[in-house]
Amino acid sequence: MYAIIDLETTGGQPTQDRITEIAIFIHDGEKIVDQYSTLLNPGRQIPFFITQLTGINDEMVRDAPRFHEVARKVVEMTEGCVFVAHNVRFDYSFLKKEFADLGYNYSRKTLCTVRLSRSLIPGQPSYSLGKLCQNIGIPLQDRHRAAGDAHATAILFDRLLKISQQDEALQAPGTSAADTLAAVDAVAPAGKKPSARKVKAVQEAIKTALLPPLITPQKVASLPQEAGVYYFHNEAGEVIYVGKSINIYKRIQQHFAVDYKSRKSLEFKNSIADITWELTGSELVALLYESHEIKRLKPLYNRAQRRSVFPAGIFLRTDENGYKHLYYGRADDHSESHPLIALGNQFKAKGFLFHKVAKFNLCQKLCDLYKTTGSCFDYQVHRCKGACVGLESPEEYNQRVEQAIESFTYEHGSFVVIGPGRTPFEQTIVVVENGRYLGFGYVDDTFSARRLDDFKEVITRYNDNKDVQQIIRQYVRTKRRGEKVKVFK
Template sequence: MYSIIDIESNGAGYRNECIIDIAIYKYDGQKIVDQFISLVNPESDITPFVQKLTNITPNMVKTAPKFHELAKRVIEITENTTLVGHNIDFDYRMLRQSFSRLGYDFKINTLDTIPLAKKLIPDEVSYSLGKLVRSLGIPLTNAHRAEGDARATLELFRLLVSKDTENEIIQKQHDETNAKTYINKIKTLTQDLPNEKGFIYFQNNDGKIIFSDCVPDINRFAKKMFNSKSKKWEDIQRDVEQINFELTGTEIISKLILNSKNIKKREVFAFGLYHRNNKYVVEKNKLNKTERPLLKFRSFTQGAKAVQFITALEEYNDIAAFKKKIEFKKRNELWLGTGRKLGEKLFLIIENGRVVSYGFYELFTQIQTLSKLSKLKIDLPLSSTDLNNELQLALLRGDFETLPLPK
């Protein structure tokens, strides 16, 4: 049994999206045996782009049921079925996200018509739903509305099943219905992970953290781990049952959190900034073992961009002025910068040229005195040259507002 689905969202940012239109056709392989179609009140704005694309306006959803009023019906119609969609990852993520807000962990086996179409109907110019069904002569009425797209997806799926002479679709549905496959485990655990920088935590069935790390892309790292053939990941691949994460936003925040957790993560800064013959140059550090670089970089490109920025400012023609700008010694300051998310800000407390603590705030009144700062601050147990290097680069870019330490 299959549930053919299409969902339209309000176009809000990742993890803030809400369903505004949903259509589900329950299909037994021969005919539609049930259906559910409804607009949904997102209880938030619909972006102008989505309004233009779908022709769904705020007035149309104003009196529509909210998702919690439809949730039971969605569960009923999809129960004991395989959820089918064109780019099903989006529809499944939207359902899981909406149910999660209600405190319910919605899980179901899924099937995507895009890879099936690519295999069974090769050499198409495009595999977007609109262009594909038009090419195949399948009618699509009311495009970018859930009902029209879901019905076109159903007809496409019906065609794919008929072309599936090796019965791969039926076999896949049988396998996924009767066994929790490894692929499903990956899909379930990585479904809601963002493509953002942060800490990732793999936990076993008891909730114990069996691996954690700070990674540049949480979603990509998790999928890469699951797909790895390396023996070092075998135990984690087998035991992980839950993945949590903590967004860090900037490189500096990542280093601060690593530092506060007393985690040492070695980084290679192969290139350095030097000043010779009244010019700033970037070269490999190992070529110059007698002179300390003014700044260090992970790549030549990063260094070249820094040089371009520095030389564009006339004040840095004076090397003494440049060194004074990035000097940390004797600094006793409060630095304010960008936080991990919209509306949040980061503060750093620097005493005697060393970052001793950091924290996050939203209102300036929260950090006006040292006693208030002490309630929010997170102390750093060790000093890091890598962190200082990042802060020096941030100073040059003007990423922080520097203030005297409050009393």
């Protein structure tokens, strides 16, 4: 049994929006045997653009039941059924969220008619419900209303079942999709039992329902269970997402198994047409290389770490009295020295420094945050110990400056992280010199070096920035099996 379902909602995010209409058509594998539809009161205002799209307004749902009033009906109708929808993860995620809010775990096997259509009716210019139905001759009335869309999906599903039974008809030269469907209808009269081929095609669709429509099970099976960086490509071959994992296969399986939280996340999944990867051996190298690739490629669906330029930073100088000054500024204004930490702009750098001044009880004047010829404001309210007017010794004050620096720089100035490589006979090398990340490389396990320059000769250079500093700082604080840190004075 199959439950073909369509929902209308107040928006595209299951975590925030609610259902305004639901329609269910029960299909027994041969025909529609039951149906149900109702408007639902979402308990909130329906946005104007949604009303323009669906025609459903606040007045129409004012006296409609709330979801909890129809939840039992939905459970009973879909019990023992496969949940079928066009872009099934979207409708399924909305229903799961509504039930979760009631304290009930709603779980069904799922089948996506987008994926099944791509498999059985290849070469269509579009697989959106409206355009697909138009191209293959399925009547679609009340578009963007739950009953109209669900009924059209039920007809589509019925025809896909018949195509899977008579798939040899698809191979006839010069046959259009409409002609093929007409031929299938002629050779598959109502009441005929599903063939083994039909059952196999549907079972395969159920098994692969979580996969993006353009990704085959064979592609997923070929993914390595090793550390590295992976790339999602669209149909044009463009990289739309870069990720990393210590087990690429498991991580990508997790990508595809999640309930989708918005239409954008569903669009992301549906646009994935290929997956490539690059093994790194080391998790640290995977983290660093992912960060580099995101900045280089700027993929559409990577939001974090896309910044490739960090024009501001925190710097350090020592005055003639021996006091260490932390101060913020533009990186290109201080080309003679590297920032202790690079930041996105001067506003962020100033805020960062204010936070460190408060946390480590530093002097605002000595951090260039309070312009005065006398004491700073914090000294007047007893938060500064008087370094600004010479009442605290440089030695005592500088200890807290060093503590602040340690909180956003590395424990050691120059060091090398040596980790596992891509094979048992290889090692990875990550080099940091004078607090600056230089890059990483690969060497065989017989490689031996005593000087930092020896390690620098075997790496590929990569840019230093705030993101990689954070990656390395967090990583080296946690001991990892098979890795070691070699410190240079």
